[in-house]
Amino acid sequence: MKLNDYVDFTKGSLDYRRRNGGGRKQALAKAIGLKKAANPTVVDATAGLGRDAFILASLGCKVHMLERSPVVAALLSESLERAKNNTDIAPIIERLKLTHEDATNYLYKLCLIENIDVIYLDPMYPHRQKSALVKQEMRLLRTIVGEDVDAAALLEAALESRCKRVVVKRPKVATNLNDHKPSFCIESKNTRYDVYLK
Ligand SMILES: C[S@@+](CC[C@H](N)C(=O)[O-])C[C@H]1O[C@@H](n2cnc3c(N)ncnc32)[C@H](O)[C@@H]1O
Structure with missing residues (x-):
């Protein structure tokens, strides 16, 4: 399978997740702060294949x-x-907009010109030995972008922006990014969302 087969919003796992992913009760939605009729405006600063952004837009x-x-x-x-x-x-x-930019430099400016409620970060996970646990599309993506070794700087840029809520997606067992303790965490089967409230 080629990488662009994984970036098809109309079928496959993304379509399935849109229909059966648990709606606003899923961990991602809770971490972003989706409550009742509230629809926060989100910057997904590490868009990748756009899968998480698509789920949030579908909600x-x-x-x-x-x-x-x-x-x-x-x-x-x-x-x-x-x-x-x-x-x-x-x-x-x-409801989706894409900008080709490095977020570490761009976030501060973006939060001044747009009303952003939440910044969402999902930097590439550190390479793991148990590669069978890493989804195929993430392995392919890694061959293109490599490791996000500067993820700590991205978190600091997000925390320095005007935005009041920053969410970081991490493997469940990983340490906090940059050892920065979050306000609280939301967990799902293999994933943890560290939520920073300012
Ligand atoms: C793990 S993937 C994100 C997957 C995405 N959440 C999804 O659901 O498809 C990380 C992506 O973030 C991008 N990225 C990492 N640091 C970035 C930065 N400072 N600015 C913009 N993009 C960044 C990488 O190039 C990579 O495509």
């Missing part, structure tokens, strides 16, 4: 995605264009 959030890899940003942009032609999901895609 009603407006999501501004930032991606620094030119290859990944191009793949994502192409998938968004294709998905606009699908009448089922076109309204979801309308």
Whole structure:
């Protein structure tokens, strides 16, 4: 399978997750702070394949995605264009915006010009020995972007911005990013969301 097969919002695991992922009760939604009718505006500063952003948009959030890899940003942009032609999901895609930028430099400025409620970070996990546990699409993505060795600087940039809530996705057993203790955590089977409230 090629990487762009994984960036298809209209079918496969993403379509399944949109329909059966647990709606606002799923851990990602709770971490972002989706309550009742509230639809926070989110910056997904590590857009990658746009999967988490798509789920948040399907739950009603407006999501501004930032991606620094030119290859990944191009793949994502192409998938968004294709998905606009699908009448089922076109309204979801309308809530997604993509900018090809390095978020560490861009976040501060973005939060001054846009009203952002939440910054979401999902930097590439540190390489693990048990690679069978790492999903195929993440292994392919890693071959393109490598390790996000500067993830700690990205967290600090997010915490220095005007945004009041920062969420970091981590493997359940990982230490806090940059040893920065969160306000609280939301856990799912293999994943932990560290939530920083300012
Ligand atoms: C683990 S992937 C994110 C997966 C994404 N959450 C999804 O659901 O598809 C991490 C992505 O963040 C990007 N990234 C890491 N640091 C970044 C930064 N400072 N600015 C913009 N993109 C960044 C990487 O290039 C990579 O594509």
